[in-house]
Amino acid sequence: MTATNTSALAEIREVNLAYLLLAQRLLQDDRMSAMYRLGLSGEVADVLSALTLAQAVKVASSSHLLCRFRFDDHTILASLADKDKSPAFAQAHAAILLADAPVAQIG
Structure with missing residues (x-):
């Protein structure tokens, strides 16, 4: 794996974690508005809201963008x-x- 690939994967993971944490915060502040802004169904909002920090970090470590x-x-x-x-x-x-x-x- 090249340094560029490694850097890109690290950036994807960083974006994923930032997105998950932002989504959780928005859902806690105003669930309906967050669902609208993020384009989430109630089921996806439930799953995101229930993630622990350890689970969010694990999910964010995907090599694919979550948002x-x-x-x-x-x-x-x-x-x-x-x-x-x-x-x-x-x-x-x-x-x-x-x-x-x-x-x-x-x-």
Whole structure:
């Protein structure tokens, strides 16, 4: 394994752990808002909320990113990136589009 590969894997693990810890904190603060912002189903939110720190570290050690880029839809990404729109309008438009997107499911 090259140094670049090792570095990339370490960065993926770091992002994974940061994502898991952020998701847990958001779920503790305001579960419904967190589920909406993260695109999570109730079942996934339950699993994330119940993870201990040791379990979160173990899950984060995966070589795959745990968070998913939610802007698979060109319309959403284009709306956020549109330099001619005000940031507030772009965020509001993206939020409306994301509200109609399906949430993640366990399975």
